Amino acid sequence: MMNFSYTRAETIADAVAAVAGDPDARFIAGGTNLVDLMKYDVMKPGRLVDITRLPLREIEATDGGGLKIGALVPNSDLAYDQRIQRDYPLLSSAILAGASAQLRNAATTGGNLIQRTRCYYFYDVATPCNKREPGSGCSAKTGVNRIHAILGTSDACIATHPSDMCVALAALEAVVHVEGPDGQRTIAFADFHRLPGDEPQYDNTLAHGEMVTAVELPAPRFGQNHTYLKLRDRLSYAFALVSVAAAIEMDGDVIGETRVALGGVAHKPWRVPEAEALLKGKFATRELFGEVADRLLQGAKGFGDNDFKIELARRAVVRALTQAAAGAPQVQSNKIVN
């Protein structure tokens, strides 16, 4: 790890100014990912601006009937918040499916959004990686790529975004509040993370110096018809091979609006509105869920080790939609997939 300077910001404006004015500066909050990356020499910020003292730890009701979650709310506090558990159980479930209790205690809401890929090559500075070193090449495409993307990949990069929480936030159509040197703005969740294209060094659409200040949830609408189904290489403490966040509006036996987001398969949580629309006004059937899965996975492409993810994702989507339609969400403390 290289030497770096450390300052503690007292206000959001100070924090933003400190980072925006220094191309080598980074915000640090929980540090559960950034400190690892610094130890591996993958990220070498010359200056860390500690934002943990900023007043961003509240979960507040919004005028629209939703909740606004401060960027510094720890993942564990968020998962166990009574309002989240009651009105957004999908979000609580997705958070508890990720990491470990210790990591969830330290990790923050904002940090979860901007955590970086766990691509093996991104972490190994002795290997070419376009995300770490633009133009150096992508080793993963022909290398060890079991955990890599099958959707939205580019010649330059096949990395995935590793978050569980973000898959649920994508399904819930959250809005990200950011503040930068040019003021405040909001970003629809679907537009927050990006596909790698030929600039995989950018994980998301934040400008340098912009800070996530809150994540806003729209008013709750899915009741118990949701699930977060995560499939991985061991039953705890592993990133998703494939995960599915599903939420369905049920009107008796008839399906209203549906949201399905996939994790572990792309550079961002993967949603296809046309796939979700296939269910509208229909009765829940396995065949129909299969059609949704096929549409979601249209254009999916494997790179060898991860070929299996296409079929696995298809089956996971069908199971998750079945769980959600039945109002029988996956319980994260129970490793039996219901």
Place this chain on the structure above:
Amino acid sequence: MSNIHPYVGRANTRVDGPLKVSGLAKYSAEFGAEDLAYAAAVPSAVAKGRITALDVSAALAAPGVIEVLSHKNRIDFPEDDEPFKNDMVAVPGSPFRPFRDDKIHYAGQAIALVVADTHENARYAATLVKATYDVETPNVDVATSANYYDPPEKRDGIPPPPDPRGDAKGAFDRAPIKVESDYRVVAEHHNPMELQATTVIWEGDGRLLVHNKTQGVVNPKNYICSVFGLDEDKVRFFSPYVGGAFGMALRPHYDVFLAVMASLKLERSVRLVLTRAQMFTMGWRPDCLQTLSLGAETSGKLTSITHHAIQATSMFEDYQEPIVNWSGLLYDCDNVSLKYELGKVDTSTPSDMRAPGATTGVFALECAMDELSYAAGVDPIELRLLNYSDHDQNDDKPFSSKELKAAYEQGAERFGWSKRSFEPRSMKEGHELIGYGMATGCWEAMTMPHKARATLTADGKLEVACATADIGTGTYTILAQIGADALGVDIAEVTSKVGDTSLPMAPVEGGSWAAASAGSAVKLACEALKEELLKHARGLDNSPLANASLDLVTFSNGRIALKADLAKAVSVADVLKSAGVEKLDGEAGYAPDEEFTKKYAGYTHGACFVEVRVDEELGVIRLVRIVSAIAAGKILNPLTARSQILGGVVMGCGMALHEETKWDKTLGRVMNANLGEYHVPAHADIPEVDVIFVDEEDGSNPLGIKGLGEIGIVGAAAAVANAVFHATGKRVRELPITIDKLL
């Protein structure tokens, strides 16, 4: 009252437990000195080739840097291989030595050592060392090795496959029932919690005190003195605690070599702690390709066994394990052909990892036996009983003891094996298919020569000492139990000492031999101490024990008394006082009974039973129950013994379902060299594990015990794989059994 004898055989909590949980137990990276410098090893970026240029200028200019060592400015060491083979776990070939020259043998090989005033400065400066390389294409996959060969020089202590018996091929061709399959056990790394580390304390006048993570202090001391030409009287290795090793700390690694080199060059104390990624640049359980062919009569009685294994080794050494021998040992069969070959890869040399050979070979054999059970339509346990061997056909001798039938019986009873329906995919609940699987385990019951000392002081305290290691197995505790029983004292009055070259000699702690060997040596040393005490007791004025021999007296609570009349006694304190000494010693050596080992084959056995549930559609595997029934002689301490079996079983579950070192085949680098991506089982993966020790009488050593460190893992992975087959009807022959293999 705690001093109720005997302690041996009773559950005693770990005597070192309080020190460990309170952080007072010092590990090798925790010793220090005022002049301590901190080192960091610089890893090679490429897997094969030569260093064409090494630029250390930026590193030397970095804050706090004292020196950067490499092949260009290292201190002299011998060109010959021989001094580097002063390592009791060395294998045939040319031992690796860091900084020998500009050649790169494997990715991550240490190419430079930065020494600085702080750990952080050393680590940072290590990133500034810039090497350029002449790169060659590596091969890290044994399946694509240039050729396979029978190692010309055999590894010391590892039996090569026995000669063929009967006509395996003819019998296979004629057999009405045949199974023939290929299996692959992939590469694994040990991944103990404690990183490999060495702290060298420079004591001046050429004296070194070395704290090195090792499974036996004598071995690295001999090696270091040999390669650097040091005076053995001036070097002491002291490593009282080891945070897990599993075989990886049997051989001296580059941490001790480089730390000592830096200390000698700089004439100051140096500490080198390797990184987690660097833990993947040394010993590993090698990748192994296996083919097993079984021929049987329609009853299931074996008529032919052929087992062929090809295992990976490094380019510079022929590491070897007994992989195929178990197939000639475990079952009664007159036609057996076994073959073991090596294939070279561009990696570090593999090393022993928990039950080396058996873990890999018995996996294939026990899966093949399961395949035969379906081919013959015979229950897996019945099939094993039908082919039960009460005679070691490899060496043509009887077993010293073998209560495997009791292990099958008691394990099956506890597990509820009788509720199993025979057909695969025949048991189901909800989305999940249910599978019951079992497998046999087997490991050698070895002992090795050990020396020990027992010392009693006037205050009634006993110290038992042996240079062996406690790598987390409970050695401290069982030695204290043995000593407390021998001298009749409360275990609270007993101190065990291990891990120090100033103590009586012991070899490395491995092969599950430490408890039986060091334990026997301690018992004999206590007997010698008692003789010494009695000799002095007899010489007391008007001694009530004047004519007593050792068999007529008893030692209890600081007194020596006549068994026939306990009132006739002397106190140990009086004995020492009249002898004019503060303490009395007894020293003794234990060596295996060669007559006995010539006559008998010594093995531990086990039977592992597993229930899995597999989501039929998604391939998610859950272990639900495990029973491991073990026959391993007398059990010294059921608590520490159970922990050994639990650890072995959990590691076997990891082997079955999770563990795999993944190399990039083009770059030759390990890509999952961390505990996030190299998966070992998490708590959620492991169900209740029920351990049974069956009664077994064995006469091979004074304590009647066999080792337990390894038997728990042998067969565990096969039991899981067999259960997965029973559940799903899918036979996965390449580990680990991950979701994709069940879709």
